[in-house]
Amino acid sequence: MTKKIVYYTGCFADYYGPDIGKSFVEVMEKNGFEVIVPDTKCCGMPQMANSNLKGARKNFEFNTRVLAKAASPGYDILSTCPSCNMMLRREGLPFFDSEEARFVASRVYDACEYLLRLHGEGKFNMDFGSMPIRVFYHNPCHLRVQNLTAAVDLMKLIPDLDVVKVNLNCCGMGGSYGMKKQNYDRSKEIAQKIWDEVKAAHVDVVATDCGGCGLQVQAGTGAKIMHPLMVLNQAYKAFKAREAA
Amino acid sequence: MDSIPIIHIVEPSAEQSKHRAASIFVRKDHRQNIDDVKERLKDIRSNVRDNYASLVKELQESLGRFGGITVTHAIDAKEAAAYIKKVAGDINLASINKSNIVINELRPELQASGLKTYIRYYTEFKNFEEGKFQKKVEDYWSLPGMHGRNLIESFGIRKTMYKIPSPETRNFVAVLGVNAIAADDGSVFFLQHMSNISRDLDQAKKIILVASLEKITKTREEALLHTRSMGIFGLESILLDLIPHDVEKYDFDTLPIVDGQNREIHVVILDNGRSRLMEDGYKDLFLCIDCRACARQCPVGQHLLLERGMVYSPKNYLLGFLQGWLPSVEYCLHCGRCHVECPVEIDIPMLLWRSQLEHYEHHKRSWKKRMLDDPEILAKLGTLAAPLSTWMTRLPPVKVLMQVFTGVHRNSNLPAFTRKTFRHWLKGGRRD
Known part of the structure; x- marks a missing residue:
């Protein structure tokens, strides 16, 4: 390499x-x-x-x-x-x-x-296996403000994977902000909208790039949380398994 | 009455805009691009920021040419309120507009001085006939969709006043924060969404116009763009404000008509710490046009608005802390959305952090704050004792103790510790 x-x-x-x-x-x-x-x-x-x-x-x-x-x-x-x-x-x-x-x-x-960006240059490895799952993507604020939603475009390249909803709202966590006693209730109120959307979407996975956002979404929904890279990695592994078979 | 500065009232109308947008006579190159407006605004406001002392002087000189007004400069809100109270004399009733300066900075001092203050805007909403109210709201909601078309044309000058009429005079004072004021000729601009401003100008026995640094522009043309831009970029914040407010309402229209021959206009130029902030590294705050676009996506905004009854925006929140009428800026969760929304790109999150860090240079941090400021140490300790540490942090008595000693809420969803960190995995030959 x-x-x-x-x-x-x-x-x-x-x-x-x-x-x-x-x-x-x-x-x-x-x-x-x-x-x-x-x-x-x-x-x-x-x-x-x-x-x-x-x-x-x-x-x-x-x-x-x-x-x-x-x-x-x-x-x-x-x-x-x-x-x-x-x-x-x-x-x-x-x-x-x-x-x-x-x-x-x-x-x-x-x-x-x-x-x-690699994909745009034609240098991205597309050896993905099939992943027939429904994904809800939550875009963390610190990517949102940089206008970055690349994870969605990448996950959409995976065969059979369905990104059913992209959420751009703040989840209210803000690192340790939402864990602090003085902010806890407010933080949950902010999160409620996302919790409702996740529940209504009936998805297999909530993908988000931020660990804190993941904890917040999980707290209100019990959903399975994955970083988009984990989703991509699984798709690569699915391809490898298919090839081996 | 002697001469007064020209007062322009700008009002939005989606209906008119729709007609113009649909018209084949409106050529595309006649419509202003929203990015061009932003660039022009940045130029205008940068000029004010960099020449504020000379512009304040120029404004005072311009206003001094009008015999029909009295101009005063107030160092702080207390001084301004004392002046207004003196002007009000035996009148103890004041109509105020929904200006951040008037509501956030002046109102507490006005009330402390004995003046009863009411926001006429909300009374007008209450008094709206149902059908008309619905139409007005629909009209407003259709405005954001005009972006990229000819939205700027939606905000036209609906009324220009060269004098204040007397037949409708009533016995109250109007304290009105101006939206823009031009230094070169003293002309005053208001952005009006209801008829509250016009009615105050028509009716109040004594009118006090309040201006601060961020309202000053060099020319009348700049003041007009500044005022229109407040509407364009602040539209959704205005709409967000249309929630039930628990504010006391008063119907000024029911007051008896009195002799209007001696109506007065005063202009108060309020500093209230702004000159100091210009020197203390916060001068970018005065690029602000007070459109409150920064509030549009603020996740904590509605909570603050409801709790404090202030004219909320992240910028006002910061200004309130720097001026000393808010105790902290720790409501902010630092999402950064206000920076993205700001048409003149003020880095509000950075300034919020700076103000907080400067505060704690002179104040002791609580031990709870200290406990949470190094998550890596907590993570290392938790990792050493994993999975026992994870099990323990799930126990209700431990959670209660954690809340007491670290300030972490007992119901928080804490992450699980793992004995095999990523680096362990990497250094251990990548074996799971």
């Missing part, structure tokens, strides 16, 4: 949703990339949200230093978490500007955004 990519895991894909990280590696390998995973820290957004500027700076500067070094041969940096992506790409810069931070910001992409 000659092409390389740097993966910024973020906390969720590392500690709570390792299947997201695994799927990312396998999907990228299917597309001919070797994945480099440098040792990084939390992106700093939770520290910002909890007014800890010092802690956010420490993490952000550490990450941008490490990522800039890893990407220095000209590699792009991908993330699977919308909030980490926003932090590295634009939110951190006004507070912790540096040459490294700007370099990293210019190289960071959302994983699905990147894969869709």
